[in-house]
Amino acid sequence: MADSAYFTLLDHEGLLAVRGPDAGKFLQGQLTCNLSYLSASQTSLGARCTPKGRMLSSFRIVPVEDGYLLAMARELIEPQMTDLQKYAVFSKSKLGDESAAWVRFGLSGGDAVLSELGLVPGDHADALASAEGLLAVRLGDGRVELWAAVDKAEHLHAVLSRHLPQAPLNLWLLAQVRAGVGQVFGATRELFIPQMINLQALGGVSFKKGCYTGQEIVARMQYLGKLKRRLYRLRLGGTEVPSAGTELFSPVHASSVGEVVLAAQAEDGVELLAVLQEDAVTDGRIQLGSSEGPTLALLDLPYQLDADKEIQR
Numbered sequence: 471m472a473d474s475a476y477f478t479l480l481d482h483e484g485l486l487a488v489r490g491p492d493a494g495k496f497l498q499g500q501l502t503c504n505l506s507y508l509s510a511s512q513t514s515l516g517a518r519c520t521p522k523g524r525m526l527s528s529f530r531i532v533p534v535e536d537g538y539l540l541a542m543a544r545e546l547i548e549p550q551m552t553d554l555q556k557y558a559v560f561s562k563s564k565l566g567d568e569s570a571a572w573v574r575f576g577l578s579g580g581d582a583v584l585s586e587l588g589l590v591p592g593d594h595a596d597a598l599a600s601a602e603g604l605l606a607v608r609l610g611d612g613r614v615e616l617w618a619a620v621d622k623a624e625h626l627h628a629v630l631s632r633h634l635p636q637a638p639l640n641l642w643l644l645a646q647v648r649a650g651v652g653q654v655f656g657a658t659r660e661l662f663i664p665q666m667i668n669l670q671a672l673g674g675v676s677f678k679k680g681c682y683t684g685q686e687i688v689a690r691m692q693y694l695g696k697l698k699r700r701l702y703r704l705r706l707g708g709t710e711v712p713s714a715g716t717e718l719f720s721p722v723h724a725s726s727v728g729e730v731v732l733a734a735q736a737e738d739g740v741e742l743l744a745v746l747q748e749d750a751v752t753d754g755r756i757q758l759g760s761s762e763g764p765t766l767a768l769l770d771l772p773y774q775l776d777a778d779k780e781i782q783r
Contacts, residue, residue: 475635476637480574481574503675511592513598514531514673517675521687527546527550575630578645587604591614613642655715675688701744703769714731718766720756730744
């Protein structure tokens, strides 16, 4: 199902543009990722945090000719643009919501059609290729995002349809859950520090770049802290997909022990990513929504956490 060949429209996210001669310098002091690593062939995941290290947004950042495009949940575009504008006035940077100016497709098993379009991104995670105004971003599990100006949408849809069946967005989100890639939505804004959703394991946090908003808290957690809440993958019976921010419960605590990060319908129920307290995971009894809610079963993530490797970025 999730590993079949298909394409889908990625209309659940928007694009925040930061353009101008100082765009890189400005964003370097705002984001967890290191913009020095970005290039015509490399993108990155990343986040923007409060001074206390809580994520205001998470995104994929792509360099373009005169700046950067950040793909994030649509409901986060306006608050992030408003907040960043307070600081951008001191630099030669211009912010804009370019969601309506671009179209983004998700491709699974679509390398043949990408070749037809002249796009050959590298095989590694976060690889970028461009041709004739098109952008292709390789994800860690091999899927690809195809970005283009909105006036190319109809043509691209026709080309993709000749090669691949169109699938609902849920299939793409299920693949994201299985890849263990969490993200921030409006309902989970300021709930998590980056390590709680394993962003540091996915290249979205740099520990060598120097100061950015929230850096002290994020670095202290990596080097000195003991993280008591982190990302897990779980299965839930039934067909009702819980929304981001839905609380999880366990008898080891009288209150909530975590929140849903992302969920999608699977072949035999629902699969989801959630941030959970470790003692609740050790106990194994986890319920959705209340202490009497449906029981969730733990599943494996497709990667291992490696603190020594993570701090090399």
